[in-house]
Amino acid sequence: MKIIRTRWLAMLALGFATAAGAQNTYPAKPVMVVVPQAPGGANDVVARILTTKLAERLGKQVVVENRPGAGGNIGTAYVAKAAADGYTLLFTVSSAHVINPALYKRTGFDPVQDFVPVGSVATAGYVLVANTSFLPGSVRELVALARKKPDTVTFASAGNGTLNHLIGEMIQHSAGIRLVHVPYKGAAAAAADVVGGQVTLSVQSLPSAQAFIRAGKLKVLAVTNEKRLPSMPDVPTVGETLRGVGATPWYGLFAPVNTPPAVIARLRAALRKVLEDPEVRETLERQGCEPFVSEPSKFEALIRSDLARWSEVVNAAGATID
Missing domain, CATH: 3.40.190.150 (Bordetella uptake gene, domain 1)
Structure with missing residues (x-):
């Protein structure tokens, strides 16, 4: 033993x-x-x-x-x-x-x-951005327009099933609206076409979008994270209008x-x-x-x-x- x-x-x-x-x-x-x-x-x-x-x-x-x-x-x-x-x-x-x-x-x-x-x-910080000519300046105004004119507002993503696509789907489902999804091969191409006006909206990471935002080529409607971003404390989250919508x-x-x-x-x-x-x-x-x-x-x-x-x-x- x-x-x-x-x-x-x-x-x-x-x-x-x-x-x-x-x-x-x-x-x-x-x-x-x-x-x-x-x-x-x-x-x-x-x-x-x-x-x-x-x-x-x-x-x-x-x-x-x-x-x-x-x-x-x-x-x-x-x-x-x-x-x-x-x-x-x-x-x-x-x-x-x-x-x-x-x-x-x-x-x-x-x-x-x-x-x-x-x-x-x-x-990562993510934001809902729009072409600067898009009249709505908030999620509430976007929802009102999309309800009035369904299937007329387009949103670009980095591809089917990507995070920015699914956040767009979450917004539609929660608000009861219909947007037209336009998938791209990558976030950069999607952002570029929102800047160019070929597509109206996109959910983008800040690293991908902040150069356009700073240059005044994209406007931010909301933060899609669950909480406001320290770098954008005055920008509301989507969830402040559509409860439960948001991802970090x-x-x-x-x-x-x-x-x-x-x-x-x-x-x-x-x-x-x-x-x-x-x-x-x-x-x-x-x-x-x-x-x-x-x-x-x-x-x-x-x-x-x-x-x-x-x-x-x-x-x-x-x-x-x-």
Whole structure:
């Protein structure tokens, strides 16, 4: 009995030593962060802000690799199947992670079973914008016009099933109005055609729209987040007129499931320090984002709750992509 107990204690000590060793030696080589969207988009911009500082904290190069396609599914599935060693991570936006499973018949990944959340990073500001010649200047006025003249007001999105499409569907459903959806291949093209007057409205992320807003080429009718944005405190939310309408997109860092706990702990500690950096916080805010630091368990709960919520929205909208 004494021999068995001695062996058990030795194995336990070895386990602790191995975990401590993994935390102390990781990373021993560059870390790749996969962004499942194209370069230059909001997700890519935030990822590069993060990884520059993360490299300083980890003491090794952290490289962003863009793997766009299928609304984010290709890059996300790639990380889901990568070695669970902490050297291939995923930086993604909530729309790709919690909407796609309801939207696509086959995504190639399970957002809960295939990943360990390293941590939440930031929330993104989204706004309902219009061509400057559009007479309504508020959600209330938009609703009144759309009720009077159904199927005459057009709204552009980055494509069927994208976040800005689904928020537009939420507005229609809540207000009991009919808008004409015009899907584009990307948010930039949608914003450009709203500026040009080919389409009337669009829901856009602040990183995508703020240059047009500052130049007076787009006007903001409302914030589509659940709360007003610190950078636009005087702009009301859609939910202030249409109760329950609103979404706060988030960005998060993930590792493949079964990544060693010591490696996850090392990444979480580094990420926390990065998000405490005033320079990082200021840079994120300039991009229309707010730093979003959450306990891992609360972030996991948010993911599960978002999956259920967006499944309902997608089903109500009848949006599907094969």
